[in-house]
Amino acid sequence: MSQYALIGLYFVIAIIFGVAPPLLAWLLSPKKPNRYKGEVYESGLKTFGPTWIRFKPQYYLFALAFLVFDVEAALLLPWAVAYLWLPLYAVIEAILFLLILVIGLVYVWRKGWLTWM
Amino acid sequence: MVTVQQVVFALFALMTVGGAVGVVAARKLFHAALWMILSFFGVAGLYILLEAPFFAALQLFIYIGGVAVLIVMAIMVTRGIMGPKEPVFTYAVGAAGTAFAFLVMLALFIVNVPAWMGSAPTGEVAPDGMRQLGRALVMPSAFLLPFEVASVLLLAVLVGALFIAREKE
């Protein structure tokens, strides 16, 4: 517990380090806003169309696959910590766990859903 | 006498519930997602207070680093970004209010269960708890079956989600 109290103390320091530079700059810097400075910067051209363009859903497919493997890696973490003390069959079970997901990865790959269209 | 732990608990509880209220009340979906992250963060802090740091890190890793990222990206992909300002209080308010009242009553009941009143935990946390957990996950006598089933579930999610979301030509 005391360890995490220290982490809490350190978070306070980290936030100070995050806030201090912009705050200092705010005190030091000139403030002369005008309406042209605040215009959207898109290579000097005037912006056109809505800002919130649609993105390719392909980006999203990778994110979905990411979530699955993210959970899988997190599930394996306790196993990895216990690894040195496990019998062989327990290791093989974890490998089986991985292999089931590898099937999924291979299937998704073969179907071409991981390929940019 | 208010102890340090209670103050910290109050802080994280405020973060958690405040974030949750923000999810309900925020007008822009993106803001709702940010409130949700605050709420997740508060829950992670509570896990630390409950001496389960591994689960606090898991909370950050899976909920904030995984689920919340996906939700924010979904908001950005669909029009919800700046979308129409949705009215927060709709006809569901009655139903939800009833459920809310019921749960608050349940919570008040919970407070009065004598077995749960004791303020001190019944024992210490095992120092090598994570190793025991890792062992239990692959032991046939413990949680091997759910562990492997989780893998099958993840396989189904991987294939299913990508199948649903892919661009059909």
Next chain:
Amino acid sequence: MNVLQFVANLFVNVGAWMGEVLHGWGLSPLWTAIVVKFLAGLVVAGGPLAAVLFLIWYARKVIGRIQDRMGPTNDGTAAGPFALLQAVADAIKMLTKEFIFPHGRDKVVFLIAPVLVVAVAVAIWAVIPFGPPDAGMQFVDLNIGVFYVVALASLTFFSMLMAGWSSHNKYANLGAFRAVSMIVSYEIPQMLALLVPVMLAGTMGMQGLINAQEVPFIVMAPIPALIYFLAMTAEVGRLPFEQAEADAEIVAGYFIEYSGMLFGAFYLAEFINNLSASFVFSVLFLGGWRGPWVEQAPILGLVWLSLKAFLVFSVLTFFWGAMPRLRIDHILGFSWKFLTPLALVMLMVTALVDKIVQIVGERGPSPSVSPWTRAGWLFLANAIVALVTAWVLYQVEKRQRAQREARRFAVVR
């Protein structure tokens, strides 16, 4: 106690001295401990910041040389010999520049993003072990060590998404989206490669990981080390994985609308992340503070670790100077179709081989396996996997070339 002894165990001695001073002022032991720890935290957080000022100069100079330029010089400026103070001058410039706020921004979120990104970058340093335990050179040794680093790093995604979303700018949006989808994709091989050292050491604590490295893990697991390094390069957004910034395509990515010190915050955080990634890599695979004479003089641990991390940082910088930028689909494909499968295979192979070596070794004359025997077998396994991978890649390339040739001739005909 002579000077040498004092310096050899510098941090413990300074801490004890400060404790005495504070106690002399009449502080209770608890508050003394808190104040000393707070000051120690300031040193841990401020050290990298000071190092970054030097490393910015170093990186610019190296990249300048690689690209046949001079890099920063002191011609006509007061930047000191070899323009060493260039980064300091830049910092002062940034501090005195006006904040320009774009119209239509989301006011609060726009300001939270740069603060968050620096805070997260700084917070990671709490668990980096700069020296042996009991030498007062690690702020706190958590038993979830590396997982703390990985879990905190996931907050970085949000500073990106928040910056991109709140800027009300197409490029910023696109930059944030690209950056997050790339980093997220590389998080998988990184995590899978990370599991290998955790597995071999049997712990996630930083000191435990270093203790287990009588043989550095880069010998036991060269391929996971390589995977981790590449994924890490992507995570910190260095070329060839520089999709987040891509100044030629989307101007500067998600922080395009930031100016003055708010931009400086992103720039600073990027360098701090580079440096902390180098340190974490050194701890995971290069043996951390291990080196000659560390037992006698714990302060040397800091020197060895810094040298190792500097080496890793230099490689990152060489990449930066020498690599072209890949296209986003190539980058994502590289992660999903090469690094992730390879990391999965390596995880399985390492788990199996190490367990078999352990079991066979325990049946042998001596009940425990020497780390070098273990390292030898694991290295062999890695070498075999590397050869198989090379063969598979060769076959794939051959087939693809045949297809390309066939297409070309078809067109000619």
Next chain:
Amino acid sequence: MVPLSWYLLLSALLFAVGLYAVMARRNLIGMLMGLELMLNAINLTLIAFWRYLHPYNLGFQALVIFVLVVAASEAAVGLALILAVFRLRETEHVDELNLLRW
């Protein structure tokens, strides 16, 4: 020390607010956020019970892990569905998704 009942009360509150979000939000993504809050409340209850009543029982921790898995799976499939629905109907408002109403 913090009494166990405080944690239970807090997670009941979190669950209720999550439920409210599911019912009151008229946007699929917003409803999903409410669901995630509810799952968080469940995990918090489990961890609190584990810590206070059975610190040696690994079942609680394992259950929390599996709840995490299910929460992530639910989010992934749910968001994929939302994306597909959005592509089909250009909306994610439940009031406008009325194809099956009659």
